[in-house]
Amino acid sequence: MxxxxxxxxxxxxxxxxxxxxxxxxxxxxxxxxxxxxxxxxxxxxxxxxxxxxxxxxxxxxxxxxxxxxxxxxxxxxxTFSTFGLENYSLIQSGNLITSLLYMAISIIIGILFVGLGIYLAK
Incomplete structure (x- = not known):
């Protein structure tokens, strides 16, 4: 370990x-x-x-x-490379919808939380 x-x-x-x-x-x-x-x-x-x-x-x-x-x-x-690998693996295993959902949630919530963090810091 x-x-x-x-x-x-x-x-x-x-x-x-x-x-x-x-x-x-x-x-x-x-x-x-x-x-x-x-x-x-x-x-x-x-x-x-x-x-x-x-x-x-x-x-x-x-x-x-x-x-x-x-x-x-x-x-x-x-870390984007890991994000890419995870989505590639999902697509390869036939989980296209899960991959698309994961991408959308990650990007949208990620951007929203950046804004939230900036807002909270003020």
Missing amino acids: IKSILLVAIGGGIGSVLRFVTNLLIAKNLPGKLHYATLTVNIIGCLLIGFLIGYLNKQSESENLKFLLVTGFCGGFT
Whole structure:
């Protein structure tokens, strides 16, 4: 358990730092109203988590690498990748309606709760 937590923490720390650096570089080179940095990180994170799951599921001894790279690194880099993976899994298992509902609820309630948090902070 401790080993798993350490692997997630190490991966998460590296992912968070890489996200920060990516955001700085992209925001500096592509200023504008669209959040290119977040969009880029989310898309790269989704590609990466898909690749890692696809690759690591074929490996027999991949649990530690999943903790380090999938849960830790991808989770630190962008939680959107996990959201994408969860929805892909729902769709693959024939739960399209559940996936659409999950997406809609997550996005709508997430945005509403950001507003609520800002309101409560005032």
